[in-house]
Amino acid sequence: KAGVTQTPRYLIKTRGQQVTLSCSPISGHRSVSWYQQTPGQGLQFLFEYFSETQRNKGNFPGRFSGRQFSNSRSEMNVSTLELGDSALYLCASSFVVVTDTQYFGPGTRLTVL
Amino acid sequence: DAKTTQPTSMDCAEGRAANLPCNHSTISGNEYVYWYRQIHSQGPQYIIHGLKNNETNEMASLIITEDRKSSTLILPHATLRDTAVYYCIVRVERNNDMRFGAGTRLTVKP
Numbered sequence: 670k671a672g673v674t675q676t677p678r679y680l681i682k683t684r685g686q687q688v689t690l691s692c693s694p695i696s697g698h699r700s701v702s703w704y705q706q707t708p709g710q711g712l713q714f715l716f717e718y719f720s721e722t723q724r725n726k727g728n729f730p731g732r733f734s735g736r737q738f739s740n741s742r743s744e745m746n747v748s749t750l751e752l753g754d755s756a757l758y759l760c761a762s763s764f765v766v767v768t769d770t771q772y773f774g775p776g777t778r779l780t781v782l
Numbered sequence: 783d784a785k786t787t788q789p790t791s792m793d794c795a796e797g798r799a800a801n802l803p804c805n806h807s808t809i810s811g812n813e814y815v816y817w818y819r820q821i822h823s824q825g826p827q828y829i830i831h832g833l834k835n836n837e838t839n840e841m842a843s844l845i846i847t848e849d850r851k852s853s854t855l856i857l858p859h860a861t862l863r864d865t866a867v868y869y870c871i872v873r874v875e876r877n878n879d880m881r882f883g884a885g886t887r888l889t890v891k892p
Contacts, residue, residue, distance in 0.1 A: 673825070702878045712826070712869075712882035725879050759825050761878075769875050770816075773825035 671696065673762050673774035681780045687748040690777045694741050694762030700724070701743040702771060703735060706757040718743055719765065747779075755781045786870045791887040794864075800857040802886050804870030807851040813874050815846060817855045819866040820885070826869065829855065860890045 674693045682688050694701050702725075703715040714727040718737035735745040741762075747754055757778050761771040787805040794800040806815065814833050818826040830837055830844045832853075837844045843856040857864055869885040 700878055702880075704882075711884060714879045714881070717878045725877070727879065757823060761825075763878060769878065770828055770831065771878060771880065772828055773818075775825045776823070778823075 673760055673772055675758075675760050675774040675777050677777060678775065679778045679780075681782060682750050683782050684750055684752060686750050687746060688750060688779060689744055689746045690758055690760075690779075692743045692745075692760030692762075692774060694743070694760075695764075695772055698762035698764050698772075699741055700763045700765045700769075700771075701737055701741065702761045702763075703743070703745050704759040704761065705729070706759060706776070707753075707755070712759070715745065750781045752781050755779060785881075786872060786883055788868070788870050788883060788886045790884065791889070793889050793891055794857075794860045796862060796890055796892050797859055800860040800864065800888060800890070802855040802857075802868050802870075802888065803852065804855070805852045806870070806872045809850050809872050810874070813872045815844065815850075815853050816871045816873060816880070817842070817844065818869045818871065818882075819864075819888075820869070821863075821866040826882075829868075860888075862890050862892065864888065865890045 676691045700719045702717040706712045717725040721737045737743045757776045759776045761773045763771045816831040817829040820826045832844045846853045867885040
């Protein structure tokens with residue numbers, strides 16, 4: 670079975686721009702969670718989507734948003750980028766029905782200049 | 783979710799068992815113990831999880847104390863490729879907001 674895939678793998682943007690990251694979960698997985706990882710704050714939970722609905726949300730400003738499509742693929746969007754948004758953005762998927770174990774993708778490395 | 787405490791770093795000789803401890807003294811009865819590892823800037827890799835019984839899979843063994851206040855991840859024969867940051871997380875099933883701490887940086891040395 671293919672793992673979680675994330676696109677793009679690397680991205681460079683400038684302050685004020687917006688960015689959209691994509692995540693394709695493992696086939697059959699219905700939950701997608703997003704995390705931000707920075708050297709200073711470590712891994713922090715952004716939000717989780719299940720059946721196209723946001724089920725859980727971390728403590729991030731409204732500039733961070735996401736959505737999930739009917740095929741369980743998910744996108745996250747960051748508007749009005751700030752230098753501090755430079756991070757590794759990780760997506761994780763889980764089956765939910767049988768097991769909640771989350772499996773992570775390789776991440777998207779976002780650099781904001 | 784309960785907070786976990788792990789040593790900042792550990793070394794292990796190649797071929798020897800690596801024993802990584804984790805304290806979770808405030809764990810609740812319905813919280814599972816999960817272990818992940820992250821190899822330099824890759825996505826975290828799931829290793830193993832358990833509720834109260836010891837667990838073993840092809841990667842590792844998880845030993846949970848009877849009072850569930852601590853656990854140990856055992857890599858039976860560490861290799862250089864096991865060098866990574868290991869995270870111990872406690873979480874309730876159905877809550878996908880996993881709280882990662884700083885983890886333990888394991889260095890396997892030749």
